[in-house]
Every structure is written in C-alpha cells, then in structure tokens.
Amino acid sequence: MRGLGALRAMALPALAMAMGAAAGRAAGLSTHWATAFQPNTTLPLAAFGYLRDRLPPPDGVRRLCMDHGTTGLDALYAPHQAFVNEIVRERGCGTADSALRVFEGTGHSERAWGARVHLAIEFLLAGR
Numbered sequence: 001m002r003g004l005g006a007l008r009a010m011a012l013p014a015l016a017m018a019m020g021a022a023a024g025r026a027a028g029l030s031t032h033w034a035t036a037f038q039p040n041t042t043l044p045l046a047a048f049g050y051l052r053d054r055l056p057p058p059d060g061v062r063r064l065c066m067d068h069g070t071t072g073l074d075a076l077y078a079p080h081q082a083f084v085n086e087i088v089r090e091r092g093c094g095t096a097d098s099a100l101r102v103f104e105g106t107g108h109s110e111r112a113w114g115a116r117v118h119l120a121i122e123f124l125l126a127g128r
Contacts, residue, residue, distance in 0.1 A: 027065040027120040029113045030073075033080030044080050052087050058097040064088060065099040065120040069106030078102070099123045 033044045056062065066084065068077040085100045099120070106112040 024059075024062040025064075025124040027124060028067070029117060029120060030068050030077065030108045031066050031081065031084075032073075032108075033077055033084065044083075048083055048087065051084065052090075055087065055091045055093075057092045058094070063097055063099075063124050063126075064093065065101075065123050067099075067101040067103060067116065067120070069103045069108065069112055071105060072107035072109075074106065074108045074112075 033047065066081065068074045068081050070078070081100070088098050088100065101119070103112070103116060106115070
C-alpha cells in the first residue's frame with residue numbers, strides 16, 4: 001500500500017475517533033441524502049423517517065455536524081439537507097448542538113472535504 005491509500009488506511013480510524021461518533025458526536029461532510037446521481041425520494045424519505053424517530057434530543061454532550069457544497073453531485077443535496085435541518089431543529093437542537101453548513105462553490109470530493117474537515121472537528125471537540 002502506497003501513497004494516498006496508505007494515508008487513508010492510517011488516517012481514517014483516527015479521523016473517525018476524532019469526529020467523535022463513539023462519544024455521541026458525529027459529522028457528515030457532503031452527506032449523501034440523494035442516494036443516486038439524479039433526484040429521487042424513496043430512500044431519502046426512509047432515512048428522514050428513521051432520523052425523525054430516533055434522533056435523540058440535545059443533552060449538552062451530543063453534537064451533530066453536517067454540510068454540503070453546491071456544485072456537482074452536492075448540488076442535489078440542498079433540498080434533502082434542508083429537510084434534515086428541520087428535523088434536527090424540531091428535535092430541539094440549536095447552534096450549540098448542531099452545525100449545519102453550506103459551502104458555496106464546492107463539490108463532492110476529497111479535496112473539498114479536506115478543506116473544511118477542520119471546522120467539523122473543531123465543532124465536535126469544542127467544550128471537551
């Protein structure tokens with residue numbers, strides 16, 4: 001294993017831990033709500049129902065960070081993410097519990113995620 005593959009193998013477990021999924025904190029960069037390269041509703045609606053039924057209310061510990069860009073595949077995400085944002089707010093999450101962002105002019109790529117992953121990590125680890 002060489003190059004980027006080796007870096008991913010070493011970095012992903014550390015990144016997952018840093019993102020805090022095991023500690024009640026999670027991030028989704030360019031969350032793939034669209035589930036296809038064209039607009040659809042079936043799978044996103046199932047995911048939204050699951051989230052609406054199971055997203056716990058804020059407890060001062062849990063944090064959720066989600067974002068998307070506006071170009072390429074990410075251009076399909078805005079209506080889906082807006083609905084998820086509504087669910088998150090209905091469950092009582094405010095800006096201390098959730099960071100829901102749009103990055104204008106960015107797309108669905110490792111380069112785009114890499115340019116902003118530090119924001120997610122900083123938000124998730126704040127107050128620890």
